[in-house]
Amino acid sequence: MGRSPCCEKAHTNKGAWTKEEDQRLIAYIRAHGEGCWRSLPKAAGLLRCGKSCRLRWMNYLRPDLKRGNFTDDEDELIIRLHSLLGNKSVSLPPSPAPPPPIDGAFINSLWSLIAGQLPGRTDNEIKNYWNTHIKRKLLARGIDPQTHRPLLSGGDGIAASNKAAPPTPHPISVPAKAAAAAIFAVAKPPPPPRPVDSSDDGGRSSSGTTSTGEPRCPDLNLELSVGPTPSSPPAETPTSARPVCLCYHLGFRGGEACSCQADSKGPHEFRYFRPLEQGQYI
DNA sequence: AACCCAATCAACCGCGCGAGC
DNA sequence: TGCTCGCGCGGTTGATTGGGT
Numbered sequence: 001m002g003r004s005p006c007c008e009k010a011h012t013n014k015g016a017w018t019k020e021e022d023q024r025l026i027a028y029i030r031a032h033g034e035g036c037w038r039s040l041p042k043a044a045g046l047l048r049c050g051k052s053c054r055l056r057w058m059n060y061l062r063p064d065l066k067r068g069n070f071t072d073d074e075d076e077l078i079i080r081l082h083s084l085l086g087n088k089s090v091s092l093p094p095s096p097a098p099p100p101p102i103d104g105a106f107i108n109s110l111w112s113l114i115a116g117q118l119p120g121r122t123d124n125e126i127k128n129y130w131n132t133h134i135k136r137k138l139l140a141r142g143i144d145p146q147t148h149r150p151l152l153s154g155g156d157g158i159a160a161s162n163k164a165a166p167p168t169p170h171p172i173s174v175p176a177k178a179a180a181a182a183i184f185a186v187a188k189p190p191p192p193p194r195p196v197d198s199s200d201d202g203g204r205s206s207s208g209t210t211s212t213g214e215p216r217c218p219d220l221n222l223e224l225s226v227g228p229t230p231s232s233p234p235a236e237t238p239t240s241a242r243p244v245c246l247c248y249h250l251g252f253r254g255g256e257a258c259s260c261q262a263d264s265k266g267p268h269e270f271r272y273f274r275p276l277e278q279g280q281y282i
Numbered sequence: 283a284a285c286c287c288a289a290t291c292a293a294c295c296g297c298g299c300g301a302g303c
Numbered sequence: 304t305g306c307t308c309g310c311g312c313g314g315t316t317g318a319t320t321g322g323g324t
Contacts, residue, residue, distance in 0.1 A: 016292075016318080038309060054310080055293065109312060127313075128291055 013047045017056055021046055025053055026061055059124045066120025070129055074118055078126060078134060081114045083148040 013021070028044035034057065036043075037050035046053060059065075070078075111123035111130075118126065130145075138145040 014294075036309090037311095049294090051295090051310085052293075058311090059292075112312070123312075124292080131314095132290060 012041075012049050012052070014052075017048075017060075021048065022056070022061060025057060029057060029061075055124070059122045062122075064120060065122065070121075070133070074121070075134065075137070077117060078114055078130065079138065079148075081117060082110070082130065082134075082145075085110050085113055 024044050024046055028040065028046075032043075037054040039050070040046075040053050041048045041050055044053070048056075111127045115121050115123040115126050135145040138148075139151070142151050143149070144151050
């Protein structure tokens with residue numbers, strides 16, 4: 001039997017969007033908000049597939065998108081996050097406690113997770129950027145972009161490294177979503193439904209700058225932690241459930257990337273991540 | 283000026299997942 | 304419990320652009 005097509009393909013436009021189509025879509029979403037993508041094209045008078053409308057809005061028309069080149073900070077963050085979440089699985093040592101429940105709307109998968117840490121960037125944009133720029137950058141550094149391990153000299157780069165150093169079997173390999181659930185005990189709730197503001201700024205304040213306009217060290221909200229939900233009282237928290245910030249593991253120090261601070265007893269703990277092995281790079 | 287090729291990125295496609303019935 | 308539907312993700316395609324010859 002099979003799935004019904006997502007739209008009536010015979011009567012939909014394909015290819016590049018025209019200005020008029022963009023205007024129609026923007027106007028409709030401003031008036032009615034996002035959602036109901038399947039019925040949106042008809043309601044908005046667009047001869048487009050609902051998926052196509054969603055994609056166009058998400059990746060190009062949203063008012064809070066940041067355009068322009070990626071910064072070095074963004075580059076490095078993408079690399080670090082990819083090294084942790086890449087290849088659709090993340091390795092976690094055995095943990096006695098199951099991962100905390102987590103907001104599924106906020107925790108998605110690889111590219112959207114990374115996009116979630118880069119305000120104003122979309123998963124599609126990051127994915128493209130990864131494939132076109134960062135892969136090459138890592139290869140130039142002698143790092144396999146898939147495994148984040150050093151490439152072996154000689155032979156054919158990636159293939160050689162994969163042959164020689166297949167991914168180490170890890171204690172637990174979980175799909176990205178489950179891994180994310182374990183990693184990201186989100187320190188702030190998912191953003192409220194974005195009010196579709198007619199002002200041009202429309203939420204752009206979340207795009208890496210503070211209200212004063214100064215850059216917020218890539219406003220990464222990198223409070224990646226494992227532990228109780230933010231509502232849990234910080235005091236009295238048993239050691240086994242203490243929030244674990246991963247920004248330290250990601251290489252950030254002294255609150256570079258998040259507002260948390262290493263306590264006086266030492267750096268952040270990162271209980272749920274195996275420290276890098278010798279010779280393993282992020 | 284014309285052609286070729288690589289890089290870039292918007293958009294498409296197929297599929298998986300979760301919610302609702 | 305199984306099915307359908309809608310959403311969203313990752314992989315891929317194809318048009319466009321820019322640099323080199």
